Amino acid sequence: MAARVAGQSISEVARVFAVSPAVVQKYWRLHRNGQSLAVGRAPGKAPRLKPDQEAAFVAMLGEKSDWTLAQLVKEWEKRSGVLLPRSTLHDHLKRLGGRYKKRVASPSNAAP
Secondary structure (H helix, E strand, O other): OHHHHOOOOHHHHHHHOOOOHHHHHHHHHHHHOOOOOOOOOOOOOOOOOOHHHHHHHHHHHHHOOOEOHHHHHHHHHHHHOOOOOHHHHHHHHHHOOOEEEOOEEEOOOOOO
8 A cells, every 4th residue: 555655556556566456446445444454354164163272172182192083072072161073173183283093083293
């Protein structure tokens, strides 16, 4: 928006930053109206395992190296009061770099 404030046209700004003129117009309108230009939350469903719960989940994984997904589901529900599907816990385990093998889940840094 600094380029626009300095007097460059919408088409010039769009060309310099390799975006469409419609994008520049949108941000210019937000800027003029005093609205935030910060990137908002990504579209889609909110994660079921909240970011502030992730540390507790990782700590739970570190306690025992041979959790099955069924055990993880029950233990997480007991600790957090939130029932999460196996697939959700598996996805989070995978995203965190954990292992899931033959119905046994463990963090990737677990001792053999």
